[in-house]
Amino acid sequence: MITTITLNAALDKTYYLPSFSTGKTNRSRAMHSEPGGKGNNVAKVLHRLDVLVKAGGFVGGNNGQKIKELLTERGIAHDFIPVQGESRVCMSIIDEGKKEETELLEAGPYITEEEWVHLCRWVKRVAESSKIVTLSGSLPKGVPEDGYAKLIQMIQERGSKAILDSSGISLVKGIEKAPYAVKPNEYEIKQYVGKSTLSLSEFIDIGKDLINKGIQYVCISLGGEGALFITSQKVYRARVPELNVLNSVGSGDSMLAGLAAGFYKHLSDEEVITFASACGAANTLKSFAGEIEVSDFTRLKSQIKVEEVTTF
Template sequence: MITTITLNAAIDQVYEVDSLAVGGTNRVSTIIQEAGGKGINVAKVLKRSGADVTVGGFAGGINGERIRQLLLKKSIPSELIQVEGESRVCLTVLDSKKSKVTELLESGPQITKQEWQSMLNWIEDQSQSVKWFALSGSLPKGLPTTAYAELIDIINANGAKAILDSSGDALQNGIKAKPYAIKPNEFEIATILGKATVNETDLLDVGKRFVDDGVEHVCFSLGEKGAIFVNQEGYFKADAPKVEVINTVGSGDAFVGGLLYGLANGEEPLIAYKRALACGSVNAMYSKIGFIDSQQVEELMAQITIIKL
């Protein structure tokens, strides 16, 4: 069993237009509506990979009920804690002609202290039976930047393992709690280092620092450039397979889903790394967010070569 946590769940609404006219009238050719938020996207990838997965987090209002219904349609069980506020809608506009993506993201509900305590209690119970967790996404209003660190402390104390994918102070504080794996991108590392940009040497240095501090797997997702991985065995690099890109939204979540599926099923780390990269690439081939085809994942894994640096 794997549990994914989405503290700021959403309805993902995808509109496809022939050519986006800013300030003009746009006619939508295709509409896709999914339950969303990074942890939910991870869960969708895990489900399509064949994993037994449950979704946790917060959901509120009419949108919250719709999120539960959309998960049920995909046969993904959820134990989302009811909150007073209204869950958000995230709109993605795909410009078919220019192959560009525009995102409009609502901020989501304000979480109360009582609602957060309910989450801490739920994680305490859940992590006594579930051994793998994905903690993904931004923090909703009302939560401290130590929120993920608090969850990781509980998960670790109960002998379970967490993969963290966040940004800013939530990521930095979460890393201090020693999650089993993290998946920052270049921008997030640049922010941590206080730099405008980072190079490969920066990534290797900070990756080693995180591993020395207790993180087992540091996975730097580099988009179309592939990924760099750091663990106790050293430094590894892989190029992304060449695919026809339709929509990159959710590819980072698919990466986490592939990584988590591999590690939770006892795959060797390098195989799990290939699976992560392949899942992220397959997701980019589709308009849907957090979608993979398992056969295509296996085919791309066979094309990926990981070298030791």
């Protein structure tokens, strides 16, 4: 089984308007709700791939209850730690006339020390029954900045593989515990090393450095330019075909799901990066984060080009 952890889950609401104007009354044509947060997006894609998955983390209040209900409707197993605060709402407003999207993102609940201890105990339990545990997204208020690092250690001490997808200090601290794999994007790597621009060779060198820190696999997503996949032996670059992109939000989460599924199925390195890239690309063809059509995924797998760019 794969367990996905979302510490700052969200109820994602998308409002569709013929036009949107600030300072005025706006009436929506339609509204769509999704169980959100990066780990929940990963769980949705894994479920689509018919991989046994359970979603977990923190949820609270009416929004948290709705997140669980929406996961249940999709047939996704879940086991969340309840918190006193209210899970956040992330709102997207789609101006269909201008084809523009405006986002309003809540901060989420404050996590008490008792709630954090409860989650740590839960992670220790699920790590014993999961082959892989994914850790995705921002840390909510109240969780220590080395929260992911602590969870990675718990997970890997119990024989499971931790995959980290975060940014900023939580990524830095998490890397120190050498998770099985990390999946930063281009911006997060630049932030990690404190540079505004990086060449392809510099991305590769940074990936090699992370491998030398004990991480087994490094996947750096480069948006429309594909992705780098770095192991202790080889570096691969995956290129995706040109697509009619409807939505790029959640493509990184979908790529993470593909990585986790590839590791879970014991695929070869080339197959893992192909799997991950096809999932990320398939998400861009859907209107909501963490959504793929299996037919798109299957078609795109044959169109992903993977090449070895260097060895070391």
